[in-house]
Amino acid sequence: MTDLFSKFDGVIALRQGLLDSGHTDPFGLVMEKVESPTVAICNGKRTILLGTYNYMGMTFDPEVIAAGKQALDDFGSGTTGSRVLNGTYSGHRACEEALKDFYAMDHAMVFSTGYQANLGIISTIAGKDDYIVLDIDSHASIYDGCALGNAQIVPFRHNDIEALEKRLKRIPEGAGKLVVLEGVYSMLGDIAPLKEMVAVSKANGAMVLVDEAHSMGFIGEHGRGVAEAQGILDQVDFVIGTFSKSVGTVGGFCVSNHPKFEILRLVCRPYVFTASLPPSVVATAATSIRKLMNSSAKRAHLWENSKRLHAGLRQLGFTLGTDEPQSAIIAVIMPDLQAGAAMWEALLNEGLYVNLARPPATPAGMTLLRCSLCAEHTADQVGEILEMFGAAGRATGCIN
Amino acid sequence: MSDRQQTYATLTELIAPFNKKGAAVTEATRFAQDLEWDSLTVLDFVANTEDEFDVIISMNMQAEIETVGQLVDALERLTAPGR
Numbered sequence: 001m002t003d004l005f006s007k008f009d010g011v012i013a014l015r016q017g018l019l020d021s022g023h024t025d026p027f028g029l030v031m032e033k034v035e036s037p038t039v040a041i042c043n044g045k046r047t048i049l050l051g052t053y054n055y056m057g058m059t060f061d062p063e064v065i066a067a068g069k070q071a072l073d074d075f076g077s078g079t080t081g082s083r084v085l086n087g088t089y090s091g092h093r094a095c096e097e098a099l100k101d102f103y104a105m106d107h108a109m110v111f112s113t114g115y116q117a118n119l120g121i122i123s124t125i126a127g128k129d130d131y132i133v134l135d136i137d138s139h140a141s142i143y144d145g146c147a148l149g150n151a152q153i154v155p156f157r158h159n160d161i162e163a164l165e166k167r168l169k170r171i172p173e174g175a176g177k178l179v180v181l182e183g184v185y186s187m188l189g190d191i192a193p194l195k196e197m198v199a200v201s202k203a204n205g206a207m208v209l210v211d212e213a214h215s216m217g218f219i220g221e222h223g224r225g226v227a228e229a230q231g232i233l234d235q236v237d238f239v240i241g242t243f244s245k246s247v248g249t250v251g252g253f254c255v256s257n258h259p260k261f262e263i264l265r266l267v268c269r270p271y272v273f274t275a276s277l278p279p280s281v282v283a284t285a286a287t288s289i290r291k292l293m294n295s296s297a298k299r300a301h302l303w304e305n306s307k308r309l310h311a312g313l314r315q316l317g318f319t320l321g322t323d324e325p326q327s328a329i330i331a332v333i334m335p336d337l338q339a340g341a342a343m344w345e346a347l348l349n350e351g352l353y354v355n356l357a358r359p360p361a362t363p364a365g366m367t368l369l370r371c372s373l374c375a376e377h378t379a380d381q382v383g384e385i386l387e388m389f390g391a392a393g394r395a396t397g398c399i400n
Numbered sequence: 401m402s403d404r405q406q407t408y409a410t411l412t413e414l415i416a417p418f419n420k421k422g423a424a425v426t427e428a429t430r431f432a433q434d435l436e437w438d439s440l441t442v443l444d445f446v447a448n449t450e451d452e453f454d455v456i457i458s459m460n461m462q463a464e465i466e467t468v469g470q471l472v473d474a475l476e477r478l479t480a481p482g483r
Contacts (some may be wrong), residue, residue: 152456153458155459166450166451167450169458170455171456268406333447364440365438
């Protein structure tokens with residue numbers, strides 16, 4: 001008998017090698033207690049969280065929590081059904097109304113996760129003989145959406161406007177075209193030149209989908225994302241987003257002004273063939289989304305945090321993913337997985353949690369310590385974070 | 401030189417800068433196993449090939465192409481007159 005698991009032997013060996021070298025498993029952390037959006041207890045130790053997607057710190061907002069508790073009391077713990085059968089409660093509709101107001105768009109469709117939103121929308125709207133042109137550094141959910149559908153998949157070099165244009169021009173006359181972009185790329189925290197890319201896409205007759213998962217709530221005057229910040233949100237056909245980052249719970253969505261958008265509720269399989277979100281989740285999401293509309297002071301503070309951490313890490317001598325801070329993600333580039341794991345562990349011992357990211361999630365085979373800031377990080381906490389990076393960096397030899 | 405020979409010759413030139421191990425290249429050479437290319441190398445090579453021949457080699461097509469000869473065949477189809 002062929003062991004179907006033999007294909008994982010390479011990954012098993014890589015992981016074992018890391019553990020054998022004496023490192024704590026960087027992918028097995030348990031948080032015993034979560035005190036706030038920025039602090040948790042890990043291994044009995046108070047730990048500052050710098051590796052969550054809780055950009056706007058909404059997870060402990062009193063109004064958000066109250067809305068969730070009320071929905072639990074009023075509607076129960078779950079819907080036990082699909083959105084198109086017994087799984088649409090008034091809370092799901094209210095959540096979609098909140099999204100329409102947030103983005104000032106005509107239609108909103110809530111999925112059970114952000115992953116499923118990309119999976120569902122991309123695989124459904126791009127069919128056989130259509131072309132999907134996507135940035136090579138796209139998130140796994142975008143690639144999986146491509147793999148689930150039947151379209152021709154054409155990647156282009158990261159953020160390369162000319163490479164996108166060339167490929168669009170080579171697509172056969174009359175074929176349907178979908179360009180898939182992200183506002184913020186989550187590994188390096190860099191943003192896309194959406195203004196130019198959307199213009200090129202439209203000039204070549206393509207529809208455009210932008211995943212704004214890592215920019216919602218933070219980037220743009222109203223927190224609508226990079227497309228808003230660059231002034232071309234009205235040119236984007238589909239915005240994909242998630243509730244698991246700035247919104248502070250779980251779920252995904254697509255908003256659009258396409259006049260036929262609502263038909264997707266009947267033809268999109270990852271929307272139809274799964275249970276809808278629990279009532280408490282959509283209640284917390286709707287409350288959070290409405291609060292995010294009026295959070296410009298928090299957005300300003302988050303930008304301050306991002307700029308200060310970026311400048312401070314650079315001053316300490318770390319190599320960063322971007323020359324200037326472009327989002328709430330600051331990626332510290334490590335020479336290799338061993339050094340990354342050692343630094344990750346040293347930071348955890350100091351009382352700081354960051355994300356260790358490695359291939360295949362990262363571009364160009366890089367190992368990254370990914371720091372994501374929160375609007376609830378105080379100025380004092382950012383100072384503490386920089387001190388811990390300095391101490392851990394010197395202890396591991398990453399910096400002098 | 402026939403069109404096919406010309407395509408093969410051009411392709412050999414495009415492969416050269418990525419052939420770090422200096423492996424001998426024939427039509428039977430396999431990109432993954434013989435040239436030991438990872439996905440990033442494949443991306444760069446495909447992008448250069450697409451630009452050289454002014455075609456699209458979609459990921460769907462790439463999945464069917466294992467050897468240099470198969471890529472020559474694919475390029476012959478993609479650049480055939482009347483397409």
